[in-house]
Amino acid sequence: MSRSTPDVLTVTGLRRSFGGVRAVDGVEFSIAPGEFVSIIGPNGSGKSTTVNLISGVLKPDAGAVLVHGTRIRPGRPEAAAAAGIARTFQNGRVFGNMTVRENVDVGLQPTLRAARPLRVLANVPVLKWISLLAELGVALAPTPAARAERRASAARIDAQLARFEERLAPRADHATYTLSYANRRRTEIARALAAEPGLLLLDEPAAGMNQTETAEIGRQLAALKAQGQTVLLVEHKMDLVHDLSDRVLVLDEGRIIAQGTPAEVLADPRVIEAYLGRSRAGGKVGADV
Template sequence: MPSLLEIRGLVRRFGGLTAVNAVDLHVGEGELLSVIGPNGAGKTTLFNLVTGLDRPDEGLVLFDGNDITGLPAQQLAQLGLARTFQHGRVFANLTVLDNVLVGAHTRLRAVKPRLGGVPGLGAIAELALALVQPGAVRREEEALREEAREIIALFGQRLAPRIDHPAYSLSYANRRRVEIARALALKPRLLLLDEPTAGMNESETAEMLEIIRGLKARGQAILLIEHKLDLVMQLSDRVAVLDDGRKIAEGLPDEVRNDPAVIEAYLGHRHVGSVETPNEEEAVPA
């Protein structure tokens, strides 16, 4: 399987701590790779290095064969990488629909002025287009709105009845759903999900599992961080395990589950498959 994402020898140090230590990974087209490990293993730091929120001290990140190491998140979004965060990030005062539309901003074509290289004129032209609203702009915006509604519909009654509600009025679980919907609006080639079921109860987790399963069935490539091992084992094509910044195992779910190094890594940590106790905010029902 050709690699869509390839990570080679990635290293990130913070003072005397090596948070990511010579990690190699790859994700193929249409593949779902899960990254698991105890708290502090370096999983979110790895995501930050891949998605441009941090720069590695050593190593390379390749996307579709091109070196994207250290590129800013905006540029990576234009290339087709979208992510969610361990602690959900939404625009509190925007509606559910407008939050999702934000994810489509890199796909706008009609509103992009053709004045590259002329200092100041690009911003002026963009403002003029926003004020005048030519037909091409209106048609494109309406098409994106329809796409956003279709994405929101994937989450059923959790989000559809709340499409015009401000994000601050939503439960924690629904804000997580909005964040995933916003990432999908980018139409990413690779979707990075950082603990998408954190703070969700058993039924909410089951719903999210089916949503991710549906995305996978449509051929969506996914890099997933998740602590709920039952979900990981059901969804993953392959699983990689980090501990103290190093990759200690990688393979098929059943192989990893029974790997002695993985079992040893979890000794002294939380039991494999247990879920962090949600904080007060996370405990809000959907």
């Protein structure tokens, strides 16, 4: 089916090895605007490695990642962020000594213009100090544009905290190390959403959550989907995958072995074999390489 706008994400021939282990082996797929796509697979199948390659945390051995048809520089998280990709991590990452509000504010950094007047120099090693001095100058003596940008940023932070209602909004000025595990995960999601990304990568956002917390995250992700947010989800809680996904990709040994609707994929004999074979051998769906 032809589309008038390019896919939000296109991945072609993605490969990455660790020593003698090929964790990702020729992965290719695309995600259309507003589509909610999930990646599932047995333990060690390459799910998180794929997300790390897309977000620039890892550099691929081969292949390309394109956002809206434009190739992004491999192995450069700042390039992925500038292209409109935001993410959460399998093992939640927040700044413990910073408040919830400050953590979410960090997510806005790729969107700042007035506060980072020479941001284009930040990626030039011999000139990045000029960019840092310019940012310091604006911080010490904000321009009218920088003050207006800060007010707009504060409103965006409040909107993300309100998304999680009583879970985060009343705790906006609490240090995140004082929060429950689930609220630290919510803070990480709010931080990723603050930049209003074109593509949101969620790496097991419900990991470690109980049934009630998982159901709550599911409702919030469903609301994001209804708003048209494009999402790539890595998850092993199959209820979430089934209820949220437009399409599911199944990885095994670094390759896509099946894709389709949740019902189609979960009935695929190759998927059943990949999961049941590993379960009988003592494996489980969960953490990934």
